[in-house]
Amino acid sequence: MPARKKLESTxxxxxPGGGRGARKQLTRERLLDAALTLMNGGHSFPSLSLREVTxxxxxxxxxxxxxxxxMDELGLALVEECGLTLRRLLREVRKAGVPTTDIxxxxxxxxxxxxxxxxxxxxxxxSERNGGSPTMRQAIRNEVGHFVREMAQDLRLIGYRSxxxxxxxxxxxxxxxxxxxxxxxxxxxLPADQPQLTRELEENFISQIRLVFLxxxxxxxxxxxxxxx
Amino acid sequence: MPARKKLESTxxxxxPGGGRGARKQLTRERLLDAALTLMNGGHSFPSLSLREVTxxxxxxxxxxxxxxxxMDELGLALVEECGLTLRRLLREVRKAGVPTTDIxxxxxxxxxxxxxxxxxxxxxxxSERNGGSPTMRQAIRNEVGHFVREMAQDLRLIGYRSxxxxxxxxxxxxxxxxxxxxxxxxxxxLPADQPQLTRELEENFISQIRLVFLxxxxxxxxxxxxxxx
DNA sequence: TCAGTGAGTGAACAAGTGTGCACATATGGT
DNA sequence: ACCATATGTGCACACTTGTTCACTCACTGA
Numbered sequence: 001m002p003a004r005k006k007l008e009s010t011x012x013x014x015x016p017g018g019g020r021g022a023r024k025q026l027t028r029e030r031l032l033d034a035a036l037t038l039m040n041g042g043h044s045f046p047s048l049s050l051r052e053v054t055x056x057x058x059x060x061x062x063x064x065x066x067x068x069x070x071m072d073e074l075g076l077a078l079v080e081e082c083g084l085t086l087r088r089l090l091r092e093v094r095k096a097g098v099p100t101t102d103i104x105x106x107x108x109x110x111x112x113x114x115x116x117x118x119x120x121x122x123x124x125x126x127s128e129r130n131g132g133s134p135t136m137r138q139a140i141r142n143e144v145g146h147f148v149r150e151m152a153q154d155l156r157l158i159g160y161r162s163x164x165x166x167x168x169x170x171x172x173x174x175x176x177x178x179x180x181x182x183x184x185x186x187x188x189x190l191p192a193d194q195p196q197l198t199r200e201l202e203e204n205f206i207s208q209i210r211l212v213f214l215x216x217x218x219x220x221x222x223x224x225x226x227x228x229x
Numbered sequence: 230m231p232a233r234k235k236l237e238s239t240x241x242x243x244x245p246g247g248g249r250g251a252r253k254q255l256t257r258e259r260l261l262d263a264a265l266t267l268m269n270g271g272h273s274f275p276s277l278s279l280r281e282v283t284x285x286x287x288x289x290x291x292x293x294x295x296x297x298x299x300m301d302e303l304g305l306a307l308v309e310e311c312g313l314t315l316r317r318l319l320r321e322v323r324k325a326g327v328p329t330t331d332i333x334x335x336x337x338x339x340x341x342x343x344x345x346x347x348x349x350x351x352x353x354x355x356s357e358r359n360g361g362s363p364t365m366r367q368a369i370r371n372e373v374g375h376f377v378r379e380m381a382q383d384l385r386l387i388g389y390r391s392x393x394x395x396x397x398x399x400x401x402x403x404x405x406x407x408x409x410x411x412x413x414x415x416x417x418x419l420p421a422d423q424p425q426l427t428r429e430l431e432e433n434f435i436s437q438i439r440l441v442f443l444x445x446x447x448x449x450x451x452x453x454x455x456x457x458x
Numbered sequence: 459t460c461a462g463t464g465a466g467t468g469a470a471c472a473a474g475t476g477t478g479c480a481c482a483t484a485t486g487g488t
Numbered sequence: 489a490c491c492a493t494a495t496g497t498g499c500a501c502a503c504t505t506g507t508t509c510a511c512t513c514a515c516t517g518a
Contacts, residue, residue, distance in 0.1 A: 019485080019486095020484080020485050020486075023484095023485095049474080049475065049476085050475080050476065050477095051474075051475065051476080052474095052475095061475090061476080061477085062477080062478085062479095065477080070476090
């Protein structure tokens with residue numbers, strides 16, 4: 001058991017010159033961090049108790065209420081954090097520009113690196129997407145929806161399949177994003193001492209993304225938009 | 230609160246001629262059913278308490294131990310049930326044969342019908358796939374893995390892309406299955422009074438599956454098997 | 459027929475939970 | 489310099505939880 005030591009029994013002792021608002025945000029982050037950490041160790045969010053979180057954060061249970069009304073609110077804050085990470089990822093890929101050769105492998109590499117850099121965020125996103133409370137699920141759907149739309153817009157900006165309507169582009173992107181998230185979950189669940197398996201999963205992931213874009217390259221609107229017959 | 234009425238206070242009263250083993254299996258099913266029902270109403274499995282389940286099943290908490298060692302064991306039984314449903318689905322699609330026109334739309338229709346017939350199983354599968362305890366996640370991965378392999382074999386039997394190695398076929402199928410499960414989760418989460426949204430989601434789903442097979446039709450092993458360069 | 463088995467009951471427990479309340483005290487504006 | 493504010497503490501409360509124990513009594517099979 002970690003049993004992180006409690007904060008000094010009076011506020012402000014730890015960072016005397018820190019400023020009040022700063023301190024508040026600090027313990028708020030500690031609470032969020034504690035939740036993420038606990039979730040990384042088998043726990044799933046809905047089975048997380050308020051007391052557990054405050055214990056891990058090194059804070060008395062009642063202090064929780066200074067920051068969140070209840071666990072649901074903390075959950076939403078967590079989702080927001082994950083969404084932020086996702087957006088940062090998109091920025092990163094965008095910044096990398098459009099390499100002339102093997103765009104897919106390149107982007108996937110950046111993605112996997114990002115997943116490994118923020119395992120807790122991706123695990124949370126993947127696990128609460130279908131698992132959490134209805135409220136939280138909806139929140140995650142929104143974030144993922146944003147991500148899909150941004151990605152579609154990015155594709156448009158680099159001139160990819162500029163003949164397709166936005167609907168079609170977004171449908172393609174959502175397929176890609178689903179595959180991404182599933183892969184993240186699979187890869188993060190792997191025992192860390194099996195580089196061979198990891199390699200296989202990664203190759204499988206790249207193949208799937210490639211296959212999707214192979215299909216996307218030939219997609220025709222009529223095939224999808226035709227609701228009759 | 231449902232507060233289903235308790236069983237008669239002595240065993241065997243309810244179905245006097247039922248036989249002992251039959252009665253045991255009956256309450257066992259009641260427990261599994263109770264868990265599924267609770268999960269359908271917002272709860273996620275790891276946040277389910279033993280007492281909650283027995284309450285919903287109309288049984289005293291201690292009776293639980295006559296059937297499962299703990300909640301984890303019940304979870305595994307649940308996963309097995311879901312796996313059974315998945316296999317039944319495959320059989321159903323297989324039985325329907327290979328229609329000459331629009332195979333995809335046809336199969337998707339059967340699938341969606343199945344999802345709506347067993348919403349709790351599909352919701353459970355989708356939600357515990359990434360969310361539950363490590364043990365349960367692994368169990369679900371196994372079931373899904375079986376499903377993927379069976380599906381690949383089915384494709385092989387109808388002569389689909391008989392030139393591809395099994396690896397490639399399975400990689401395609403796992404993409405399809407992921408898309409299926411995501412779609413199920415999305416569709417089941419929809420408010421039931423929005424047929425328009427449902428319709429849109431379904432069309433989107435069909436498009437995605439179509440796109441995948443469009444890509445699959447052009448897949449070449451070299452592209453995926455080439456680990457160098 | 460009659461003992462034994464085993465699915466169910468109810469009471470009890472220690473531990474953990476969420477939350478309300480009164481209290482401390484550093485911070486920050488006046 | 490000082491008082492209100494706000495962040496964190498400690499204690500207390502009523503509940504719920506998982507699990508134990510001794511029990512009942514219908515069904516089973518010899």
